[in-house]
Amino acid sequence: xxxxxxxxxxxxxxxxxxxxxxxxxxxxxxxxxxxxxxxxxxxxxxxxxxxxxxxxxxxxxxxxxxxxxxxxxxxxxxxxxxxxxxxxxxxxxxxxxxxxxxxxxxxxxxxxxxxxxxxxxxxxxxxxxxxxxxxxxxxxxxxxxxxxxxxxxxxxxxxxxxxxxxxxxxxxxxxxxxxxxxxxxxxxxxxxxxxxxxxxxxxxxxxxxxxxxxxxxxxxxxxxxxxxxxxxxxxxxxxxxxxxxxxxxxxxxxxxxxxxxxxxxxxxxxxxxxxxxxxxxxxxxxxxxxxxxxxxxxxxxxxxxxxxxxxxxxxxxxxxxxx
Ligand SMILES: O=CC(=O)O
Numbered sequence: 510x511x512x513x514x515x516x517x518x519x520x521x522x523x524x525x526x527x528x529x530x531x532x533x534x535x536x537x538x539x540x541x542x543x544x545x546x547x548x549x550x551x552x553x554x555x556x557x558x559x560x561x562x563x564x565x566x567x568x569x570x571x572x573x574x575x576x577x578x579x580x581x582x583x584x585x586x587x588x589x590x591x592x593x594x595x596x597x598x599x600x601x602x603x604x605x606x607x608x609x610x611x612x613x614x615x616x617x618x619x620x621x622x623x624x625x626x627x628x629x630x631x632x633x634x635x636x637x638x639x640x641x642x643x644x645x646x647x648x649x650x651x652x653x654x655x656x657x658x659x660x661x662x663x664x665x666x667x668x669x670x671x672x673x674x675x676x677x678x679x680x681x682x683x684x685x686x687x688x689x690x691x692x693x694x695x696x697x698x699x700x701x702x703x704x705x706x707x708x709x710x711x712x713x714x715x716x717x718x719x720x721x722x723x724x725x726x727x728x729x730x731x732x733x734x735x736x737x738x739x740x741x742x743x744x745x746x747x748x749x750x751x752x753x754x755x756x757x758x759x760x761x762x763x764x765x766x767x768x769x770x771x772x773x774x775x776x777x778x779x780x781x782x783x784x785x786x787x788x789x790x791x792x793x794x795x796x797x798x799x800x801x802x803x804x805x806x807x808x809x810x811x812x813x814x815x816x817x818x819x820x821x822x823x824x825x826x827x828x829x830x831x832x
Pocket of ligand 1: 570591592594595613617800
């Protein structure tokens, strides 16, 4: 009987948890609050669920777990997010209430790093722009302007040399790029040049790749000054979070040619992408899908399943450090 199963409140688009649901429909009663579009308490009422019987939330970055949500659920004991980042969760409120917050560990690292490199290659070599051109290639049409230079030898500044940033660095070293970085702290185990100041990193880079978490300190870490320091030949790639960049300024810089191009997997107000970007050939857009592979989903499901099993059977949890 599904009604005897523990309720699992799902906040986030169904695509991201449907695999988990298909594997665990005999363990939990899935309550899809995201698709209902109703306020939470009203939604629970329609499901005949008392708020105090909800002990677990499964979520992802597309729907915030706010202080209000947490307050509405007096027995909440765990929030599991199908993401590495936790900026969509009111962590302080969870800490105060002793609610476990479980994020992913390394499940998405390799794929996100691959996509960061893919976005860079696409913008630099104008692959998507060339694709659009080739589809309408007529006999008298000149070729679109070529890419300026080789990728090898480019100076790549990575902002956030954590797990993903480290993998991006490894991949781009194989392309003969020169790696430098900015992080909270200098990493003594790497020989890449460290910049404690992002403007200095940008002035010495041809490419900036954002791989850091979104926090109060990193919001708009790439602002106008940083973009101007990177300059008109510079490319920005963002696989972190949209609000790491001042998006309005980014749009202006791209339109005015104050930077050369951008590869963006994340946006400030997802799912809204600034429309001005649609007409620009120097931009490659991706719908926050860097970890959208079946392999990633399977690994993530395993981690989520273990965490929820441990919680509901009162075993100790595998908690990834919150970055
Ligand atoms: O955005 C995706 C993640 O944080 O894993």
